[in-house]
Amino acid sequence: MFEEILLTVMDPLLRAKYEQFMAELIGHRKAKIEALSAKEKLLALQWMRCDGQILTPALAKEIEEVLNDEGVEFLKQHKVFTPDVWTQLFDKATEVAPAFFRLMRRTTERIRMGNLRGRQDLLVDVDMANIVDGSTGLFMYIRNLDVTPRTVVLRMQSPDFRPSDLALTFHLPAGEAESLLGSAVPVSGEGDEDVIGSLVRLLQLGTTSWQSLLPNRYGEATVTVRLENEDGDLLLGQQINTRVRSGTKKRLRRTGVVVSATLGVLGVVASVILQVNRLLSL
Structure with a gap:
């Protein structure tokens, strides 16, 4: 999801350079690390650096867990994707999708404090921009904690946005019957038993939904989010209040x-x- 949002703020030329850069960078990953995990972790690390959640020594240590020596040097010496460019990209991405990064920030804090737990055998979090200028995005993260696969329906209803009634069906694979991370963990540590490793694992094992919404009018607005089973029974529900502001201002x-x-x-x-x-x- 980090990459998907970053690509929306890149022009075609920078996007082409990014794809070439990332392909070469991932080629320098260590043997036992999968390509998708390496990419997710490296992008999450760049976001955490830009967000002030991780210091440079810990950042370097985490990167060295993913890349070999050639890869570390390639990342340090790259002339296009410098730390300043990453900061600019994430600043723009935060303007485009503030709800996603607020959701990620809330998730990392819950992981760090050890209070990331599910309800109804589901780990669910929803967020949307508090103030809307034009179109906006509603983000939802879902992970099944039950030992058996299950199907859920995400329903979004609002008289203030288009679409006004939307239902999305998700087939969730079997999860783990446990309360996640019952104790506090460090931001950076040995292996993946830390905040960054847990965040990447959650993103890979769960499902993230990004739904674009267009406002019907200005002023106060509400969106009702329901998570239902296949029979239409309510599992979890939440109402989000926001304000739609004129783009003229x-x-x-x-x-x-x-x-x-x-x-x-x-x-x-x-x-x-x-x-x-x-x-x-x-």
């Missing part, structure tokens, strides 16, 4: 910033011209 703010910057530049240029004229008149 956002455009006006941007225009104001541009105008202010332009006036500032013109002021500097005028000052330089006046000083040059004074010097020439001497």
Whole structure:
């Protein structure tokens, strides 16, 4: 999911460079690590660095668990995907999908504190932007904790967004009949028994749904999220309140910033011209 969101904020040229970069980087993973796990962990690490959740020494240690020496050096020396570029990409991605990163931040905190537990044999979390400008995304994470596979229906209903009534069916594989991570874990540690390893494992074993919603009107809005079994019985339910804001205000703010910057530049240029004229008149 990290990659899917990052790709939405890349232009075609940068996307092509990213795909080439990632293919070569994953080629340097250690022998026992799967390609998908390596990619998820490396991207999650970059996000945690940008979000201030992991310090540089721990970051380097975690990267060394995934990549061989050549891969570590390749990542450090890459001229395009530098730490500054990763920060810019995740900043843009957070603007596009704030709910997803808030959900991820909440998940890492619960893992760290050891209080990530399910209800109705399901681990579920839902999030959506508090303030909506134009289209928005509703994110939902689901993981089956039952020892047998199960089918659930995610139903989203709202008079304030389109689609107003949507039902998605998920076939969840068998999970584990346990309360997850009953004790606190460090952000970084040996192997995968830490926050970053647990987060990557959750993303791989669970299902993440990203549904785009278009507002029908401005002002206060609500979305009702229901998780049902195949018979329509309610398993879990939640109502999300948000505010839909006119995109005109956002455009006006941007225009104001541009105008202010332009006036500032013109002021500097005028000052330089006046000083040059004074010097020439001497």
